[in-house]
Amino acid sequence: MKKSITELEDKSLSPHPMGVSNELSFALYGAANRMMQLHKPFLKPLGLTFSQYLVMLELFAGTPRTVGDLGTRLNMETGTITPILKRLEIAGKVTRARDVEDERRVLINLTSAGEALRDDVLAISGQIRSACKLDQKGAMDLKDTLNDLAWPATH
């Protein structure tokens, strides 16, 4: 289709279309996906998915934990985290039990099989950094940049 001069001029006023290669959102989306893919060879021998890995990292920082607290830390709704915890329980890595002091709360603990994964799970972060040729400072700087974005509330 032949375009008139006026149309071409109008077009030059709108942002220049570069495709996705110039988009921060696409870079983030791609980086998050590649990061999850990178974890797979480390997680597979431990029998963990990426979501289960995040839960285990939190549990290694301290147990027992309520489902509510884990959800807050992991930024997951109860409907998201509960099936993950159930699968970890079936796999024998955690226990789920009603809090005897407050029946509304479910407490999560590590089993000895779960605890046995501690060193391997905690080592993954460094293995990933070295695969990405990032030193600890580079990784922390990037993490801080991501977390410090002024994320507006979306709900």
Added chain:
Amino acid sequence: MKKSITELEDKSLSPHPMGVSNELSFALYGAANRMMQLHKPFLKPLGLTFSQYLVMLELFAGTPRTVGDLGTRLNMETGTITPILKRLEIAGKVTRARDVEDERRVLINLTSAGEALRDDVLAISGQIRSACKLDQKGAMDLKDTLNDLAWPATH
């Protein structure tokens, strides 16, 4: 469980468990999710999902495009991009047609209804930056940092 001194000393040699708050992978995963959530109020009035938005961005950079080229640019397998393109076709925003010069290729073009979304779609990136209080340089620097990570091949 009471721990022996030896056990405690051993523990201090392994990386300190900080939970997910210290993990680059968790920050990336969270940032990518929040970024997609942020797009929703801008995309909903245009009738686009985030994946469809990425495809439209690519199409605004130039048409006609082959499915293979779009997949390469968007880092999507054919099995991922084809259903997205089919839905955009049903919505009347793109056309899909066999290349008359090479029957193995499917060419994607914008319809006039798709073309009519150009200015609104191209404006979203700036609206998101301003919602995140990022200037263009800040966004580009972060994008470059993400893209420049030494992503090892995962297949």
